[in-house]
Structure formats: C-alpha cells, structure tokens
Amino acid sequence: MEGLWTKCEVCEEILHRPDLEQAQNVCPRCQHHLPLAARARLTAVLDRDSFEEMDGALGPLDPLTFSDSKRYRDRTRGLRKALGMPDAFVAGTGRLDGHPVAAGAFEFEFMGGSMGSVVGEKVTRLIEKALEKDAALVLFSASGGARMQEGVYSLMQMAKTSAALARFRRGRRPYVSVLCHPTTGGVAASFAWLGDVILAEPHALIGFAGPRVIEQTIRQKLPDGFQRSEFLLEHGMIDAIVPRAQLRDKIAQIVGLLGP
Amino acid sequence: MTVLDFEKPIRELERKIDELKELASGEGVDFDEEIRKLERKARRLQVEIFSDLSPWQIVQLARHAERPYVLDYVQFLFTDFAELHGDRRFAEDPALIGGFARFDGEPVLVLGHQKGRNTKENLLRNFGMPRPEGYRKATRLARLAARFGRPVLTFIDTSGAYPGIGSEERGQAQAIAECLETMAGLPVPVIATVIGEGGSGGALAIGVGNRILMLQYAYYSVISPEGCSSILFREPTRAPRAAEALKLTAGDLRGFGVVDEVVLESPGGAHRDPARTAENLGRALRQHLAQLRALSPDELVEDRYRRFRGMGVFEQVE
Numbered sequence: 001m002e003g004l005w006t007k008c009e010v011c012e013e014i015l016h017r018p019d020l021e022q023a024q025n026v027c028p029r030c031q032h033h034l035p036l037a038a039r040a041r042l043t044a045v046l047d048r049d050s051f052e053e054m055d056g057a058l059g060p061l062d063p064l065t066f067s068d069s070k071r072y073r074d075r076t077r078g079l080r081k082a083l084g085m086p087d088a089f090v091a092g093t094g095r096l097d098g099h100p101v102a103a104g105a106f107e108f109e110f111m112g113g114s115m116g117s118v119v120g121e122k123v124t125r126l127i128e129k130a131l132e133k134d135a136a137l138v139l140f141s142a143s144g145g146a147r148m149q150e151g152v153y154s155l156m157q158m159a160k161t162s163a164a165l166a167r168f169r170r171g172r173r174p175y176v177s178v179l180c181h182p183t184t185g186g187v188a189a190s191f192a193w194l195g196d197v198i199l200a201e202p203h204a205l206i207g208f209a210g211p212r213v214i215e216q217t218i219r220q221k222l223p224d225g226f227q228r229s230e231f232l233l234e235h236g237m238i239d240a241i242v243p244r245a246q247l248r249d250k251i252a253q254i255v256g257l258l259g260p
Numbered sequence: 261m262t263v264l265d266f267e268k269p270i271r272e273l274e275r276k277i278d279e280l281k282e283l284a285s286g287e288g289v290d291f292d293e294e295i296r297k298l299e300r301k302a303r304r305l306q307v308e309i310f311s312d313l314s315p316w317q318i319v320q321l322a323r324h325a326e327r328p329y330v331l332d333y334v335q336f337l338f339t340d341f342a343e344l345h346g347d348r349r350f351a352e353d354p355a356l357i358g359g360f361a362r363f364d365g366e367p368v369l370v371l372g373h374q375k376g377r378n379t380k381e382n383l384l385r386n387f388g389m390p391r392p393e394g395y396r397k398a399t400r401l402a403r404l405a406a407r408f409g410r411p412v413l414t415f416i417d418t419s420g421a422y423p424g425i426g427s428e429e430r431g432q433a434q435a436i437a438e439c440l441e442t443m444a445g446l447p448v449p450v451i452a453t454v455i456g457e458g459g460s461g462g463a464l465a466i467g468v469g470n471r472i473l474m475l476q477y478a479y480y481s482v483i484s485p486e487g488c489s490s491i492l493f494r495e496p497t498r499a500p501r502a503a504e505a506l507k508l509t510a511g512d513l514r515g516f517g518v519v520d521e522v523v524l525e526s527p528g529g530a531h532r533d534p535a536r537t538a539e540n541l542g543r544a545l546r547q548h549l550a551q552l553r554a555l556s557p558d559e560l561v562e563d564r565y566r567r568f569r570g571m572g573v574f575e576q577v578e
Contacts, residue, residue, distance in 0.1 A: 063516070117572030117574045213487075
C-alpha cells in the first residue's frame with residue numbers, strides 16, 4: 001500500500017500516485033510542481049513513440065579519485081543501480097508536433113542533477129546533433145550546477161556547452177530552454193540561460209548562487225519569492241512561465257513560429 | 261606587509277641580513293662573508309620550502325595581499341593602455357577591467373579581474389568579485405575586439421562572481437553565460453591566463469581562450485576550497501583538505517590538459533619580484549600569440565572549439 005500513496009510537499013494533500021503521474025507530478029489540489037524524472041518529462045513532451053535515446057551508456061570516470069563521506073566512484077555506481085541510468089542527463093531525438101527536435105532533460109535525483117563530464121558531453125553531442133539534423137533543440141534543466149567531484153573538468157563543461165551553442169546559432173532552428181526547479185550554478189550560468197527562448201515552470205528556484213551562499217555573503221534574510229520564476233519574469237530574465245501541463249503546446253508553438 | 265606562515269622563516273633570515281648590513285655600514289665593520297652566507301642560506305631555505313608547497317599553501321599564495329594584479333601586469337607588459345568603462349545597460353563594474361593597449365606595439369584588448377590593495381580600493385573593486393555588469397562590459401569589449409580584429413588577452417583573478425541580491429536581479433548567470441558564448445565565437449586570437457585565483461564560473465567567464473596559461477602559484481577550481489569543505493565535510497575549516505581533493509594547482513591542470521603552459525613566477529612567488537614574473541608571462545604570451553596570429557579567423561574559432569570540445573573524461577558502461 002505504501003507505494004501507492006504520497007503526500008504533496010506543499011499542501012500536504014495525500015495523493016494517489018497513478019493520478020499524480022497522470023498529472024505529470026503536478027499536485028491536483030495546489031498545483032505545486034513536484035520533481036519529474038527525465039524520461040517522464042521527455043515522453044510527456046515529445047510525440048508518442050518518437051523518442052530515440054542517444055549516448056545512454058555514457059558513464060562517469062573519477063579523474064580526481066575524489067572521496068568525501070563516500071568514494072565518488074561508489075556513489076555513481078550506486079545511483080546507476082538505483083536509478084537505472086549512468087549519470088544525470090537523458091538525451092535523444094524525436095518529434096514535437098511533427099517538428100524534428102533534439103531534446104534532453106536532467107535527472108535531479110542523480111547527484112542533484114550536477115554537471116560533470118558526462119552531462120557536459122551529452123548536452124554538447126545533443127547540440128551538435130540538432131545542428132547536423134536541422135532540428136530544434138529543447139533542454140529541460142534541473143540542476144544544482146557543476147559537479148564538484150570532477151573538479152575543473154566539470155567547470156570546463158560550461159565552456160564546452162556554450163561553445164557548442166555558439167555554433168548551433170549558425171543554423172536556423174531555435175533552442176528552447178526550459179528551466180525547472182532548481183536551476184542554479186554552472187548549469188544556469190552556461191547553456192540553460194542561453195536559450196533563444198527561455199521558459200520556466202512555476203515557482204522554480206533559478207539563479208546563479210544558491211540562496212544559502214547569498215545569505216552568508218550579505219548576512220541578511222532573503223525576501224520571499226527571491227530567485228523564483230515569478231521574480232525572474234518580473235526582472236526580465238525569462239520569456240514566460242508555463243505550467244507543466246501546457247509546456248508541450250507552448251514549446252511546439254514556439255518551434256513552429258521560429259523554425260524554418 | 262603580509263607574510264604567510266610558511267614565508268616567515270625566510271623573512272626572518274632576510275631581516276637578519278638587513279640588520280647585519282645596517283650594522284656593517286654604521287660601524288664600518290666587514291660582515292660581507294657573514295652576509296653572503298646568510299643570503300645563500302635564505303635562498304636555499306626558500307627553494308626548500310617552495311619545492312614542497314601543499315595545494316592549500318598555493319591557494320594562499322594565489323590570494324597573497326601583495327600579489328600582482330592585472331593592472332600591475334598592464335604596467336609591465338603593455339603601452340598605450342586606454343581603459344574603457346561600463347556595460348551600457350546599468351553600471352560600470354571596477355571588479356572587471358578592460359581596455360585596448362599595445363603589446364609589442366600591436367593593439368590588443370586586455371580584460372581582467374581587478375582586486376584592491378587596501379580596504380578603500382577593495383570597496384571600489386568589490387574584492388575582485390564582478391557583478392553582471394562586469395561580464396556585460398567584457399562581452400561588449402570582446403565584440404569590439406572582434407570587429408576591429410584585435411587579439412584578446414585576459415587575466416583571471418577572482419574568488420568568484422559576486423553572489424548578491426542585485427547580482428541575481430540583474431542576471432548574473434545570464435551575463436556569465438553570454439560572455440562564454442561570445443568568447444567562444446571570437447574570430448581573433450584569445451589567450452587566457454590565470455594569474456591568481458581562478459574561482460569557478462566567474463573566472464571561466466573570461467577564460468575561453470585558444471590558449472590557457474597559468475602562473476605557477478595560481479589556482480583554478482570549480483568551487484573554492486572553503487565552499488567545497490562546507491558542502492562535503494559540513495564545515496569550512498577543512499579547506500586545506502578540500503584544496504587537496506579538488507586538484508586545483510597549475511601542475512594538476514597542466515596534467516589534465518586544461519592548461520597549455522605553466523608560467524614560472526619569481527622565486528618565492530610573483531609578489532617577491534613582479535617585474536621578473538611579468539617578464540616570464542610576457543615571453544609566454546608573445547610566443548603563443550605569434551602562433552595564433554598565423555591562423556585565419558575561421559581557424560581561430562575552430563581551434564578554440566576543438567580546445568574545449570575535447571575536455572571531459574567518461575566511459576561507455578555495459
């Protein structure tokens with residue numbers, strides 16, 4: 001029985017899992033957007049059965065032999081078993097309302113969706129594929145930022161993905177970046193904020209520095225709603241806030257309006 | 261004068277040497293041999309201490325209060341410097357400076373993070389931590405350099421982009437991202453040098469070069485050792501251990517292939533002899549720039565793409 005029910009983390013309504021999944025993990029009572037797994041996201045947005053995954057077997061190495069409370073290698077192996085994916089990003093090609101798209105999504109459950117070499121490589125290959133196949137690019141970000149455990153290699157993924165986007169702009173297809181909760185750090189400060197059009201899910205935390213770091217720096221409490229989607233829209237930093245249920249149609253509309 | 265813990269034995273000897281010299285000149289006594297002996301000893305001690313620095317000690321050298329900053333290198337290496345200000349959108353950010361100057365007589369764009377030497381300067385420079393306006397100024401000037409065919413030389417020295425309310429309101433992440441993409445597409449030679457602190461995305465923003473150089477005692481990291489320690493070890497006091505784990509020294513980065521050349525500093529660090537360090541840096545810049553000048557605009561963009569495209573390590577899993 002336990003697996004069948006869950007609780008909304010905001011309104012605390014007891015929710016029937018199959019119903020919740022049907023609603024793409026949006027609470028039917030308070031409309032809170034719960035985290036959504038990468039594959040579920042891509043399936044929900046792309047045309048039925050059109051998704052073909054790329055680079056699904058790309059897995060991390062441990063160039064720093066990094067170890068904190070756990071060895072990095074053990075951590076990634078454990079997550080690979082638990083989540084059935086070798087790293088934090090799922091990528092592939094498909095169709096959206098008939099338009100060819102290259103689409104990818106973060107798996108936040110995998111080390112906070114952090115970007116190491118594998119995520120950076122998969123994002124880059126996806127961008128290159130989109131240019132090569134004359135497809136629109138759609139990326140769903142949900143990430144705490146660069147992955148500490150791969151050190152400077154992670155940092156360099158910011159440059160790699162941004163450089164790939166510089167080339168992508170030679171083509172005529174748009175890049176729609178969808179910012180989900182949360183999108184911060186090195187992912188926010190590279191490809192996620194480089195969308196030709198930038199959409200955000202409601203109430204997602206989006207920014208450069210995490211709220212804790214800012215509070216420690218300025219030594220004061222942050223105002224309510226700070227760094228949330230609504231705040232960013234007000235400050236002119238994103239194009240629109242789109243509830244999850246309407247994302248597919250909105251992205252298809254933009255791709256149709258901008259694509260050749 | 262700021263003296264780091266591990267510099268103290270060397271400074272102590274040097275103080276003795278100065279005392280002896282003073283005594284000798286005052287009393288007309290000949291201490292020459294003593295002095296020479298002590299000087300040899302001081303040099304040996306310095307070589308000994310500096311041949312075995314821990315990553316954490318290197319981080320401290322990179323942050324040394326007397327370390328040369330970008331404007332110091334401008335004095336040593338460039339002529340005809342015309343500093344240009346402002347992002348044309350909101351403000352001027354003195355934490356990231358830029359301007360055109362001549363290097364060996366040829367016009368180039370200089371960009372760099374600038375820290376202050378004292379409290380007053382640091383208030384102005386925000387401790388070398390740029391706000392979005394700094395990155396937007398860098399983007400603006402880089403586009404100017406592209407238009408006029410001027411090479412871009414950047415000097416990285418920041419603990420990181422400034423995390424504040426205003427920074428977030430005005431799109432710090434967007435400003436950095438745009439700087440990265442712009443630099444990737446520049447049809448001119450770009451050389452980035454980490455001269456001090458290479459703190460995360462705020463450092464990398466001006467780091468997308470055809471060549472990446474690094475001073476011997478600079479560091480370059482995805483996160484500060486303190487930040488890493490706070491997150492992973494739940495306390496900032498284990499920064500020395502984090503500095504080790506992050507593999508952030510020039511030697512590490514050269515080994516990873518992220519850095520093309522490690523530029524030697526003067527013995528005891530750049531702050532002991534800024535002119536000599538600048539001379540070494542000038543030599544390296546000259547050599548790499550000459551190589552890059554042989555490439556066409558398209559080749560330069562392609563070369564830079566290949567440079568970063570190859571970064572990362574991964575494997576095919578079963």
